[in-house]
Amino acid sequence: MINVAFFKDLPLFTLACSENLEMLAKSSKLLTYRKNQTFSYERTKNIFIYVIKGWLKLFKETSDGVETIVDILGEGNYCGEHFIFDIAENEPYKAQSISHVKLLVIPIQNLRHVITHDHTFALNFLKHNLRKQQRLHIQREHLSTQNATDRIACFILRLCEAKSLPQKTLKLTLPYDKTLLASQLGMRPETFSRALNNLKRKCGIHIKGGQIDINNLTTLINYVCHHCSNMNPCNVH
Amino acid sequence: MINVAFFKDLPLFTLACSENLEMLAKSSKLLTYRKNQTFSYERTKNIFIYVIKGWLKLFKETSDGVETIVDILGEGNYCGEHFIFDIAENEPYKAQSISHVKLLVIPIQNLRHVITHDHTFALNFLKHNLRKQQRLHIQREHLSTQNATDRIACFILRLCEAKSLPQKTLKLTLPYDKTLLASQLGMRPETFSRALNNLKRKCGIHIKGGQIDINNLTTLINYVCHHCSNMNPCNVH
DNA sequence: CGAAACCTTGACAATGTTCAATCACTGTGG
Protein backbone atom coordinates (compact mmCIF):
# COMPACT_ATOMS: atom_id res chain seq x y z
CA MET A 1 0.00 0.00 0.00
CA ILE A 2 1.08 3.52 -0.80
CA ASN A 3 1.99 5.75 2.09
CA VAL A 4 -0.65 8.40 2.87
CA ALA A 5 2.09 10.95 3.39
CA PHE A 6 3.24 10.28 -0.14
CA PHE A 7 -0.16 11.36 -1.48
CA LYS A 8 -0.31 14.31 0.86
CA ASP A 9 2.90 15.66 -0.67
CA LEU A 10 1.53 15.77 -4.21
CA PRO A 11 0.22 19.25 -5.08
CA LEU A 12 -2.92 17.85 -6.68
CA PHE A 13 -3.90 15.84 -3.62
CA THR A 14 -2.52 17.83 -0.73
CA LEU A 15 -5.87 19.34 0.22
CA ALA A 16 -7.84 16.11 0.39
CA CYS A 17 -8.93 15.05 3.85
CA SER A 18 -7.00 12.24 5.50
CA GLU A 19 -9.85 9.77 5.24
CA ASN A 20 -9.96 10.20 1.49
CA LEU A 21 -6.21 10.17 1.16
CA GLU A 22 -6.22 6.84 2.90
CA MET A 23 -8.83 5.46 0.56
CA LEU A 24 -6.81 6.67 -2.45
CA ALA A 25 -3.62 5.27 -0.99
CA LYS A 26 -5.26 1.90 -0.54
CA SER A 27 -6.73 1.68 -4.02
CA SER A 28 -3.95 3.20 -6.10
CA LYS A 29 -0.82 1.67 -7.47
CA LEU A 30 2.65 2.93 -8.19
CA LEU A 31 3.93 1.52 -11.45
CA THR A 32 7.29 1.95 -13.05
CA TYR A 33 8.10 1.40 -16.67
CA ARG A 34 11.43 1.39 -18.35
CA LYS A 35 11.89 3.46 -21.46
CA ASN A 36 9.78 2.70 -24.56
CA GLN A 37 7.02 0.61 -23.04
CA THR A 38 3.74 1.11 -24.83
CA PHE A 39 0.28 0.35 -23.48
CA SER A 40 -3.22 1.21 -24.57
CA TYR A 41 -5.23 3.65 -22.52
CA GLU A 42 -8.97 3.62 -22.91
CA ARG A 43 -12.02 4.59 -20.99
CA THR A 44 -12.57 0.96 -20.16
CA LYS A 45 -9.34 0.88 -18.22
CA ASN A 46 -11.00 3.31 -15.84
CA ILE A 47 -7.82 4.83 -14.55
CA PHE A 48 -6.41 8.25 -13.86
CA ILE A 49 -2.66 8.60 -14.30
CA TYR A 50 -0.46 11.03 -12.39
CA VAL A 51 3.20 11.22 -13.40
CA ILE A 52 5.55 11.01 -10.43
CA LYS A 53 8.77 10.91 -12.37
CA GLY A 54 9.91 10.78 -15.98
CA TRP A 55 8.05 11.48 -19.21
CA LEU A 56 4.95 9.84 -20.60
CA LYS A 57 3.83 10.29 -24.20
CA LEU A 58 0.13 10.09 -25.01
CA PHE A 59 -0.68 9.51 -28.63
CA LYS A 60 -3.19 8.08 -31.03
CA GLU A 61 -3.56 7.42 -34.70
CA THR A 62 -5.75 9.13 -37.24
CA SER A 63 -7.73 6.79 -39.42
CA ASP A 64 -5.27 7.29 -42.25
CA GLY A 65 -2.58 5.86 -40.01
CA VAL A 66 -0.61 8.92 -38.92
CA GLU A 67 0.50 9.04 -35.30
CA THR A 68 -0.39 12.25 -33.49
CA ILE A 69 0.82 13.38 -30.11
CA VAL A 70 -1.99 14.08 -27.67
CA ASP A 71 0.26 15.28 -24.89
CA ILE A 72 3.59 14.74 -23.25
CA LEU A 73 3.29 14.55 -19.51
CA GLY A 74 6.13 15.36 -17.15
CA GLU A 75 6.38 15.29 -13.38
CA GLY A 76 3.18 16.52 -11.76
CA ASN A 77 1.10 16.25 -14.94
CA TYR A 78 -1.82 13.90 -15.27
CA CYS A 79 -4.34 12.48 -17.68
CA GLY A 80 -7.68 10.74 -17.58
CA GLU A 81 -9.60 13.56 -15.93
CA HIS A 82 -12.32 13.48 -18.60
CA PHE A 83 -13.20 9.92 -17.56
CA ILE A 84 -14.41 11.24 -14.20
CA PHE A 85 -17.56 12.59 -15.78
CA ASP A 86 -17.46 10.14 -18.64
CA ILE A 87 -17.02 12.83 -21.24
CA ALA A 88 -17.05 11.39 -24.76
CA GLU A 89 -13.48 11.48 -25.83
CA ASN A 90 -11.54 10.97 -28.96
CA GLU A 91 -10.34 7.58 -27.86
CA PRO A 92 -8.56 5.34 -27.82
CA TYR A 93 -5.21 6.63 -26.73
CA LYS A 94 -1.98 4.87 -26.38
CA ALA A 95 0.65 5.75 -23.85
CA GLN A 96 4.37 5.24 -24.06
CA SER A 97 7.12 5.81 -21.54
CA ILE A 98 9.75 7.93 -23.23
CA SER A 99 12.09 7.70 -20.28
CA HIS A 100 12.19 5.59 -17.19
CA VAL A 101 8.86 6.59 -15.67
CA LYS A 102 7.04 6.25 -12.38
CA LEU A 103 3.26 6.54 -12.50
CA LEU A 104 0.62 6.83 -9.86
CA VAL A 105 -2.41 4.98 -11.16
CA ILE A 106 -5.75 5.72 -9.52
CA PRO A 107 -8.98 3.88 -10.32
CA ILE A 108 -11.45 6.37 -11.73
CA GLN A 109 -14.27 5.37 -9.42
CA ASN A 110 -12.12 6.14 -6.38
CA LEU A 111 -11.05 9.49 -7.73
CA ARG A 112 -14.66 10.20 -8.63
CA HIS A 113 -15.69 9.34 -5.11
CA VAL A 114 -13.18 11.76 -3.62
CA ILE A 115 -13.98 14.54 -6.02
CA THR A 116 -17.71 14.23 -5.41
CA HIS A 117 -17.38 13.98 -1.63
CA ASP A 118 -14.48 16.26 -0.82
CA HIS A 119 -15.21 19.81 -1.81
CA THR A 120 -11.78 21.17 -0.91
CA PHE A 121 -10.15 18.57 -3.09
CA ALA A 122 -12.53 19.27 -5.96
CA LEU A 123 -11.70 22.96 -5.88
CA ASN A 124 -7.99 22.26 -5.90
CA PHE A 125 -8.51 19.88 -8.78
CA LEU A 126 -10.44 22.50 -10.70
CA LYS A 127 -7.68 25.00 -10.08
CA HIS A 128 -5.02 22.65 -11.41
CA ASN A 129 -7.14 21.90 -14.41
CA LEU A 130 -7.62 25.54 -15.22
CA ARG A 131 -3.85 25.87 -15.39
CA LYS A 132 -3.71 22.92 -17.72
CA GLN A 133 -6.34 24.59 -19.85
CA GLN A 134 -4.34 27.78 -19.98
CA ARG A 135 -1.31 25.94 -21.33
CA LEU A 136 -3.51 24.45 -24.02
CA HIS A 137 -4.75 27.90 -24.96
CA ILE A 138 -1.23 29.18 -25.38
CA GLN A 139 -0.13 26.20 -27.41
CA ARG A 140 -3.09 26.66 -29.69
CA GLU A 141 -2.26 30.32 -30.16
CA HIS A 142 1.34 29.53 -30.98
CA LEU A 143 0.40 26.91 -33.54
CA SER A 144 -1.76 29.39 -35.38
CA THR A 145 0.48 32.45 -35.17
CA GLN A 146 4.12 31.44 -34.81
CA ASN A 147 6.41 29.74 -37.28
CA ALA A 148 8.61 26.71 -36.54
CA THR A 149 11.60 28.73 -35.32
CA ASP A 150 9.47 30.85 -32.99
CA ARG A 151 7.82 27.82 -31.48
CA ILE A 152 11.13 26.16 -30.74
CA ALA A 153 12.55 29.36 -29.28
CA CYS A 154 9.52 29.69 -27.04
CA PHE A 155 9.84 26.08 -25.93
CA ILE A 156 13.49 26.58 -25.01
CA LEU A 157 12.71 29.79 -23.20
CA ARG A 158 10.10 28.05 -21.10
CA LEU A 159 12.60 25.32 -20.31
CA CYS A 160 14.86 28.04 -18.89
CA GLU A 161 12.11 29.54 -16.81
CA ALA A 162 10.97 26.20 -15.51
CA LYS A 163 14.43 25.85 -14.05
CA SER A 164 14.01 29.29 -12.44
CA LEU A 165 17.35 30.40 -13.74
CA PRO A 166 17.44 34.14 -13.96
CA GLN A 167 21.01 34.21 -15.19
CA LYS A 168 21.75 35.71 -18.51
CA THR A 169 23.76 32.73 -19.72
CA LEU A 170 22.98 29.11 -19.06
CA LYS A 171 23.15 25.51 -20.17
CA LEU A 172 20.28 23.11 -20.43
CA THR A 173 19.31 19.75 -21.84
CA LEU A 174 16.39 18.91 -24.06
CA PRO A 175 14.06 16.70 -22.05
CA TYR A 176 13.53 14.11 -24.79
CA ASP A 177 14.57 13.41 -28.32
CA LYS A 178 14.25 15.91 -31.13
CA THR A 179 11.92 13.86 -33.29
CA LEU A 180 9.39 13.74 -30.49
CA LEU A 181 9.87 17.39 -29.67
CA ALA A 182 9.29 18.27 -33.31
CA SER A 183 6.08 16.28 -33.29
CA GLN A 184 4.89 17.95 -30.09
CA LEU A 185 5.54 21.35 -31.62
CA GLY A 186 3.63 20.44 -34.77
CA MET A 187 6.42 20.09 -37.31
CA ARG A 188 8.54 17.48 -39.09
CA PRO A 189 11.94 16.44 -37.74
CA GLU A 190 13.59 17.95 -40.80
CA THR A 191 11.89 21.27 -40.21
CA PHE A 192 12.89 21.12 -36.57
CA SER A 193 16.51 20.56 -37.47
CA ARG A 194 16.59 23.47 -39.88
CA ALA A 195 14.71 25.79 -37.56
CA LEU A 196 17.19 25.01 -34.81
CA ASN A 197 19.94 26.15 -37.16
CA ASN A 198 18.09 29.43 -37.65
CA LEU A 199 18.06 29.89 -33.91
CA LYS A 200 21.78 29.29 -33.68
CA ARG A 201 22.41 32.04 -36.18
CA LYS A 202 19.83 34.51 -34.95
CA CYS A 203 20.14 34.15 -31.20
CA GLY A 204 23.71 33.05 -30.65
CA ILE A 205 22.88 29.78 -28.96
CA HIS A 206 24.98 26.64 -29.27
CA ILE A 207 23.55 23.19 -29.66
CA LYS A 208 25.37 19.91 -29.44
CA GLY A 209 23.14 16.87 -29.35
CA GLY A 210 20.56 17.58 -26.67
CA GLN A 211 22.77 20.13 -24.92
CA ILE A 212 21.94 23.79 -25.36
CA ASP A 213 24.17 26.69 -24.35
CA ILE A 214 22.61 30.09 -24.26
CA ASN A 215 25.00 33.01 -24.27
CA ASN A 216 22.49 35.70 -23.78
CA LEU A 217 18.98 34.97 -22.63
CA THR A 218 17.88 38.49 -23.46
CA THR A 219 18.60 37.95 -27.15
CA LEU A 220 16.35 34.91 -27.08
CA ILE A 221 13.60 36.74 -25.23
CA ASN A 222 13.77 39.64 -27.64
CA TYR A 223 13.62 37.28 -30.55
CA VAL A 224 10.60 35.25 -29.55
CA CYS A 225 8.40 37.18 -27.17
CA HIS A 226 7.05 39.87 -29.42
CA HIS A 227 5.43 37.32 -31.65
CA CYS A 228 3.43 36.29 -28.64
CA SER A 229 0.45 37.85 -26.92
CA ASN A 230 1.57 36.90 -23.42
CA MET A 231 3.24 39.15 -20.94
CA ASN A 232 6.95 39.32 -21.80
CA PRO A 233 8.75 37.30 -20.87
CA CYS A 234 6.00 34.86 -20.14
CA ASN A 235 5.82 32.80 -17.01
CA VAL A 236 3.99 29.82 -18.39
CA HIS A 237 5.78 26.54 -17.89
CA MET B 1 -32.91 42.03 -10.91
CA ILE B 2 -32.57 38.90 -12.97
CA ASN B 3 -35.14 36.20 -12.50
CA VAL B 4 -33.90 33.18 -10.52
CA ALA B 5 -35.68 30.89 -12.93
CA PHE B 6 -33.66 32.40 -15.73
CA PHE B 7 -30.44 31.27 -14.04
CA LYS B 8 -31.87 27.91 -13.21
CA ASP B 9 -32.45 27.26 -16.90
CA LEU B 10 -28.82 27.75 -17.87
CA PRO B 11 -26.98 24.42 -18.05
CA LEU B 12 -23.97 25.78 -16.20
CA PHE B 13 -26.03 26.98 -13.24
CA THR B 14 -28.91 24.59 -13.10
CA LEU B 15 -27.50 22.55 -10.22
CA ALA B 16 -26.78 25.46 -7.89
CA CYS B 17 -28.97 25.64 -4.80
CA SER B 18 -31.74 28.24 -4.80
CA GLU B 19 -30.08 30.40 -2.17
CA ASN B 20 -26.99 30.76 -4.33
CA LEU B 21 -29.00 31.25 -7.47
CA GLU B 22 -30.74 34.11 -5.78
CA MET B 23 -27.45 35.68 -4.78
CA LEU B 24 -26.18 35.35 -8.35
CA ALA B 25 -29.39 36.73 -9.74
CA LYS B 26 -29.11 39.75 -7.47
CA SER B 27 -25.51 40.55 -8.26
CA SER B 28 -25.38 39.80 -11.99
CA LYS B 29 -26.35 41.91 -14.93
CA LEU B 30 -27.73 41.22 -18.36
CA LEU B 31 -26.08 43.41 -20.94
CA THR B 32 -26.80 43.69 -24.62
CA TYR B 33 -24.48 45.08 -27.22
CA ARG B 34 -25.17 45.79 -30.82
CA LYS B 35 -22.76 44.48 -33.41
CA ASN B 36 -19.13 45.64 -33.37
CA GLN B 37 -18.92 47.08 -29.89
CA THR B 38 -15.44 46.61 -28.39
CA PHE B 39 -14.51 46.68 -24.73
CA SER B 40 -11.45 45.72 -22.74
CA TYR B 41 -11.61 42.70 -20.51
CA GLU B 42 -9.04 42.42 -17.76
CA ARG B 43 -8.62 40.74 -14.45
CA THR B 44 -9.32 44.04 -12.74
CA LYS B 45 -12.80 44.04 -14.18
CA ASN B 46 -13.42 40.99 -12.05
CA ILE B 47 -16.19 39.58 -14.12
CA PHE B 48 -17.23 36.27 -15.56
CA ILE B 49 -19.11 36.41 -18.84
CA TYR B 50 -21.69 33.88 -20.03
CA VAL B 51 -23.07 34.31 -23.52
CA ILE B 52 -26.86 34.12 -23.63
CA LYS B 53 -27.28 34.99 -27.28
CA GLY B 54 -25.12 35.99 -30.22
CA TRP B 55 -21.37 35.80 -30.76
CA LEU B 56 -18.59 37.35 -28.76
CA LYS B 57 -15.03 37.56 -30.04
CA LEU B 58 -12.17 37.54 -27.52
CA PHE B 59 -8.87 38.77 -28.85
CA LYS B 60 -5.62 40.42 -27.93
CA GLU B 61 -2.58 41.80 -29.61
CA THR B 62 0.94 40.43 -29.70
CA SER B 63 3.61 42.98 -28.86
CA ASP B 64 4.42 43.34 -32.55
CA GLY B 65 0.88 44.53 -33.12
CA VAL B 66 -0.85 41.53 -34.69
CA GLU B 67 -4.37 40.76 -33.53
CA THR B 68 -4.92 37.18 -32.45
CA ILE B 69 -8.19 35.48 -31.70
CA VAL B 70 -8.37 33.99 -28.22
CA ASP B 71 -11.79 32.49 -28.67
CA ILE B 72 -15.15 33.01 -30.25
CA LEU B 73 -17.95 32.37 -27.81
CA GLY B 74 -21.43 31.38 -28.86
CA GLU B 75 -24.58 30.68 -26.89
CA GLY B 76 -23.78 28.82 -23.68
CA ASN B 77 -20.06 29.53 -23.81
CA TYR B 78 -18.28 31.57 -21.19
CA CYS B 79 -15.01 33.18 -20.28
CA GLY B 80 -13.25 34.51 -17.21
CA GLU B 81 -13.11 31.20 -15.34
CA HIS B 82 -9.37 31.56 -14.72
CA PHE B 83 -10.05 34.69 -12.67
CA ILE B 84 -11.83 32.58 -10.06
CA PHE B 85 -8.53 31.27 -8.75
CA ASP B 86 -6.61 34.26 -9.94
CA ILE B 87 -4.53 32.26 -12.37
CA ALA B 88 -1.89 34.39 -14.04
CA GLU B 89 -3.17 34.94 -17.51
CA ASN B 90 -1.91 36.32 -20.74
CA GLU B 91 -3.85 39.50 -20.35
CA PRO B 92 -5.23 41.84 -21.27
CA TYR B 93 -7.95 40.69 -23.57
CA LYS B 94 -10.36 42.67 -25.53
CA ALA B 95 -13.86 41.55 -26.36
CA GLN B 96 -15.99 42.50 -29.32
CA SER B 97 -19.58 41.70 -30.17
CA ILE B 98 -19.60 40.27 -33.66
CA SER B 99 -23.36 40.12 -33.78
CA HIS B 100 -26.10 41.52 -31.63
CA VAL B 101 -25.19 39.89 -28.35
CA LYS B 102 -26.72 39.32 -24.93
CA LEU B 103 -24.32 38.69 -22.07
CA LEU B 104 -24.78 37.54 -18.52
CA VAL B 105 -22.13 39.31 -16.47
CA ILE B 106 -21.33 37.89 -13.06
CA PRO B 107 -18.95 39.50 -10.55
CA ILE B 108 -16.07 37.09 -9.95
CA GLN B 109 -16.30 37.29 -6.18
CA ASN B 110 -19.91 36.12 -6.30
CA LEU B 111 -19.14 33.27 -8.62
CA ARG B 112 -16.18 32.39 -6.43
CA HIS B 113 -18.45 32.36 -3.41
CA VAL B 114 -20.87 29.97 -5.04
CA ILE B 115 -18.19 27.69 -6.38
CA THR B 116 -16.46 27.47 -3.01
CA HIS B 117 -19.67 26.94 -1.05
CA ASP B 118 -21.81 24.87 -3.36
CA HIS B 119 -20.21 21.55 -4.09
CA THR B 120 -22.83 20.41 -6.57
CA PHE B 121 -22.38 23.56 -8.56
CA ALA B 122 -18.59 23.23 -8.48
CA LEU B 123 -18.77 19.72 -9.87
CA ASN B 124 -21.06 20.80 -12.66
CA PHE B 125 -18.73 23.66 -13.41
CA LEU B 126 -15.76 21.31 -13.55
CA LYS B 127 -17.65 19.06 -15.90
CA HIS B 128 -18.47 21.90 -18.27
CA ASN B 129 -14.90 23.03 -18.15
CA LEU B 130 -13.58 19.62 -19.03
CA ARG B 131 -15.69 19.73 -22.17
CA LYS B 132 -14.24 23.11 -23.00
CA GLN B 133 -10.80 21.65 -22.51
CA GLN B 134 -11.56 18.80 -24.83
CA ARG B 135 -12.51 21.20 -27.60
CA LEU B 136 -9.21 22.98 -27.09
CA HIS B 137 -7.37 19.69 -27.39
CA ILE B 138 -9.01 18.92 -30.69
CA GLN B 139 -8.39 22.37 -32.09
CA ARG B 140 -4.74 22.07 -31.15
CA GLU B 141 -4.50 18.71 -32.85
CA HIS B 142 -6.09 20.04 -36.00
CA LEU B 143 -3.78 23.01 -36.18
CA SER B 144 -0.77 20.76 -36.05
CA THR B 145 -1.96 17.98 -38.34
CA GLN B 146 -4.54 19.28 -40.79
CA ASN B 147 -4.16 21.70 -43.67
CA ALA B 148 -6.38 24.68 -44.35
CA THR B 149 -8.93 22.79 -46.45
CA ASP B 150 -9.26 20.03 -43.86
CA ARG B 151 -9.79 22.48 -41.04
CA ILE B 152 -12.55 24.29 -42.90
CA ALA B 153 -14.22 21.03 -43.86
CA CYS B 154 -14.14 19.93 -40.24
CA PHE B 155 -15.59 23.24 -39.10
CA ILE B 156 -18.46 22.94 -41.56
CA LEU B 157 -19.09 19.36 -40.57
CA ARG B 158 -19.36 20.34 -36.94
CA LEU B 159 -21.78 23.10 -37.90
CA CYS B 160 -23.98 20.41 -39.44
CA GLU B 161 -23.82 18.21 -36.39
CA ALA B 162 -24.48 21.08 -34.02
CA LYS B 163 -27.77 21.47 -35.85
CA SER B 164 -28.42 17.75 -35.29
CA LEU B 165 -29.30 17.30 -38.89
CA PRO B 166 -28.81 13.71 -39.87
CA GLN B 167 -29.96 14.27 -43.44
CA LYS B 168 -27.62 13.57 -46.27
CA THR B 169 -28.19 16.93 -47.92
CA LEU B 170 -28.63 20.25 -46.18
CA LYS B 171 -28.23 23.99 -46.21
CA LEU B 172 -26.56 26.09 -43.58
CA THR B 173 -25.22 29.55 -42.94
CA LEU B 174 -21.77 30.50 -41.71
CA PRO B 175 -22.19 32.01 -38.26
CA TYR B 176 -19.97 35.04 -38.87
CA ASP B 177 -17.89 36.56 -41.60
CA LYS B 178 -15.22 34.67 -43.47
CA THR B 179 -12.32 36.86 -42.42
CA LEU B 180 -13.02 36.13 -38.79
CA LEU B 181 -13.57 32.46 -39.46
CA ALA B 182 -10.25 32.30 -41.27
CA SER B 183 -8.53 33.89 -38.31
CA GLN B 184 -10.17 31.49 -35.88
CA LEU B 185 -8.99 28.56 -37.98
CA GLY B 186 -5.45 29.92 -38.07
CA MET B 187 -5.17 31.07 -41.68
CA ARG B 188 -5.32 34.20 -43.84
CA PRO B 189 -8.55 35.27 -45.55
CA GLU B 190 -6.95 34.60 -48.94
CA THR B 191 -6.04 31.07 -47.93
CA PHE B 192 -9.54 30.58 -46.59
CA SER B 193 -11.06 31.69 -49.85
CA ARG B 194 -8.88 29.38 -51.91
CA ALA B 195 -9.34 26.44 -49.56
CA LEU B 196 -13.11 26.88 -49.79
CA ASN B 197 -12.76 26.55 -53.56
CA ASN B 198 -10.92 23.27 -53.06
CA LEU B 199 -13.82 22.04 -50.98
CA LYS B 200 -16.31 22.98 -53.68
CA ARG B 201 -14.42 20.89 -56.19
CA LYS B 202 -13.58 17.96 -53.95
CA CYS B 203 -16.77 17.56 -51.95
CA GLY B 204 -19.47 18.92 -54.23
CA ILE B 205 -20.65 21.65 -51.93
CA HIS B 206 -22.02 24.98 -53.11
CA ILE B 207 -21.20 28.28 -51.51
CA LYS B 208 -22.83 31.62 -52.13
CA GLY B 209 -21.87 34.31 -49.66
CA GLY B 210 -22.37 32.79 -46.24
CA GLN B 211 -24.80 30.18 -47.52
CA ILE B 212 -23.58 26.64 -47.88
CA ASP B 213 -25.40 23.84 -49.67
CA ILE B 214 -24.19 20.34 -49.09
CA ASN B 215 -25.31 17.75 -51.60
CA ASN B 216 -23.89 14.77 -49.89
CA LEU B 217 -22.77 14.89 -46.30
CA THR B 218 -21.09 11.51 -46.64
CA THR B 219 -18.65 12.89 -49.21
CA LEU B 220 -17.67 15.60 -46.76
CA ILE B 221 -17.28 13.13 -43.89
CA ASN B 222 -15.18 10.83 -46.04
CA TYR B 223 -13.04 13.73 -47.08
CA VAL B 224 -12.21 15.16 -43.70
CA CYS B 225 -12.57 12.56 -41.00
CA HIS B 226 -9.70 10.29 -41.79
CA HIS B 227 -7.23 13.06 -41.26
CA CYS B 228 -8.51 13.22 -37.71
CA SER B 229 -7.91 11.03 -34.70
CA ASN B 230 -11.45 11.35 -33.37
CA MET B 231 -14.19 8.82 -33.71
CA ASN B 232 -15.70 9.21 -37.18
CA PRO B 233 -17.73 11.18 -37.66
CA CYS B 234 -16.93 13.10 -34.54
CA ASN B 235 -19.52 14.43 -32.18
CA VAL B 236 -17.59 17.41 -30.90
CA HIS B 237 -19.37 20.72 -31.35
C1' DC C 1 32.21 -4.05 -34.49
C1' DG C 2 27.69 -3.70 -36.47
C1' DA C 3 22.84 -2.70 -36.39
C1' DA C 4 19.35 0.35 -35.32
C1' DA C 5 17.63 4.64 -34.21
C1' DC C 6 18.17 9.34 -34.49
C1' DC C 7 19.62 13.46 -36.79
C1' DT C 8 21.03 16.38 -40.62
C1' DT C 9 21.26 17.99 -45.31
C1' DG C 10 19.98 18.73 -50.21
C1' DA C 11 16.69 18.95 -53.89
C1' DC C 12 12.25 19.55 -54.90
C1' DA C 13 7.08 19.69 -54.17
C1' DA C 14 3.21 21.36 -51.70
C1' DT C 15 1.14 24.64 -48.94
C1' DG C 16 0.48 29.13 -47.12
C1' DT C 17 1.44 34.29 -47.04
C1' DT C 18 1.91 38.82 -48.94
C1' DC C 19 0.72 42.41 -51.82
C1' DA C 20 -1.93 44.53 -55.26
C1' DA C 21 -5.92 44.72 -58.07
C1' DT C 22 -10.59 43.97 -58.69
C1' DC C 23 -15.24 42.65 -57.58
C1' DA C 24 -19.51 42.30 -54.75
C1' DC C 25 -22.38 43.91 -51.32
C1' DT C 26 -24.30 47.32 -48.08
C1' DG C 27 -25.59 51.39 -46.22
C1' DT C 28 -25.43 56.58 -46.63
C1' DG C 29 -26.23 61.03 -48.34
C1' DG C 30 -27.45 63.85 -52.17
Place this chain on the structure above:
DNA sequence: CCACAGTGATTGAACATTGTCAAGGTTTCG
Protein backbone atom coordinates in the same frame (compact mmCIF):
# COMPACT_ATOMS: atom_id res chain seq x y z
C1' DC D 1 -33.43 56.70 -56.88
C1' DC D 2 -28.51 56.70 -57.90
C1' DA D 3 -23.64 57.60 -56.85
C1' DC D 4 -20.32 56.62 -53.80
C1' DA D 5 -17.59 55.04 -49.95
C1' DG D 6 -16.44 51.34 -47.05
C1' DT D 7 -16.04 46.70 -45.94
C1' DG D 8 -15.45 42.11 -47.04
C1' DA D 9 -14.30 38.58 -50.58
C1' DT D 10 -11.77 36.84 -54.41
C1' DT D 11 -7.94 36.28 -57.61
C1' DG D 12 -3.15 36.38 -59.55
C1' DA D 13 1.74 36.55 -59.07
C1' DA D 14 5.78 36.44 -56.39
C1' DC D 15 7.65 34.78 -52.46
C1' DA D 16 8.32 32.25 -47.90
C1' DT D 17 7.70 28.35 -45.20
C1' DT D 18 7.06 23.72 -44.48
C1' DG D 19 6.76 18.94 -46.04
C1' DT D 20 8.60 14.90 -48.64
C1' DC D 21 11.93 11.88 -50.19
C1' DA D 22 16.44 10.16 -50.48
C1' DA D 23 21.06 9.94 -48.89
C1' DG D 24 24.46 10.08 -45.64
C1' DG D 25 26.28 11.24 -40.88
C1' DT D 26 26.13 10.42 -35.80
C1' DT D 27 25.11 8.19 -31.61
C1' DT D 28 23.91 4.39 -28.82
C1' DC D 29 23.93 -0.01 -27.30
C1' DG D 30 24.18 -4.92 -27.59
